[in-house]
Amino acid sequence: MIITSAKLFEEILAILKDEDNIFVIGCNVCAAKLRTGGEPEVLEMCRRLEESGKHVVGWTLPTAACSIRSFESLVEKNEKINEAFCILVMGCGSGVSSVANVAEVPVYGSNDTLSLGGSSGGKLLSEQCVMCGNCTIGEFGGLCPKAQCPKGLLNGPCGGAVDGKCEVARVNDCVWTLIYERLKKIKRLDLLYVIHAPQEHGFK
Ligand code: SF4
Ligand code: SF4
Structure with missing residues (x-):
């Protein structure tokens, strides 16, 4: 959507x-x-x-x-x-x-x-994807840091989150906290040890 x-x-x-x-x-x-x-x-x-x-x-x-x-x-x-x-x-x-x-x-x-968002479980979701042309969302448990982390960190978190909230967009949850919780739930915490190479400017 x-x-x-x-x-x-x-x-x-x-x-x-x-x-x-x-x-x-x-x-x-x-x-x-x-x-x-x-x-x-x-x-x-x-x-x-x-x-x-x-x-x-x-x-x-x-x-x-x-x-x-x-x-x-x-x-x-x-x-x-x-x-x-x-x-x-x-x-x-x-x-x-x-x-x-x-x-x-x-x-x-x-x-x-x-933004490109969606709706799920009765909730409206914004900024789910920035259409980078190189989808690696599966490596983050299905939550995209390129879209949802204001710093676009692929090897997060930045360490600035307070009580699970992003230090930049304070009303939002830190997506890296959500990624951690998600990977824990699906028993794929091993993915946190993968170091992601920097993206080209514009993500392509
Ligand atoms: S990695 Fe993120 S921004 Fe790129 S296509 Fe997949 S969901 Fe969209
Ligand atoms: S607090 Fe989390 S979402 Fe916010 S910039 Fe840092 S890593 Fe990204």
Whole structure:
């Protein structure tokens, strides 16, 4: 799941200051789950834009904004998109790019894209992976220090954790504490003795 947060409405209005005849596209997967681009948020966005003097020509909610077959597939959902001078996508950056790839009008995004996360056991998880292109997560018991340690330490911990909390991001658990607990649970503490070579800049 791509983690997004909604921009302030005032920021969106500023982005759209020279635009009118707006078509709004939501995303019925990640953004819907996070309430940054599901149907209620799309309808609320349309209402607020109209209230602010912008004309909204229509809206649609594709299954996933990041998976758009063609512009015609959007027209099939709502032909009003043909009247749009611009499109506002309420998804992640990938959703905005996917729509821009098939649209002939300017495309804007209403969200900030924060990280690659997920949800598990009823909990929303952010920053689970930074898509490094060389996945070694199995060597850390299934918890990624490249994504979850602010220092990106592959041979942690740094020694600064206090009561299991990270010294940099104090509200977060130190991922190396979690890795230790996890490896202990799965009886793989031996993995802590593996020295990991430094990563190339950009992790590739
Ligand atoms: S090692 Fe971490 S950042 Fe790299 S692909 Fe695996 S989970 Fe993602
Ligand atoms: S306290 Fe833990 S998570 Fe925070 S920087 Fe140090 S090793 Fe990384």
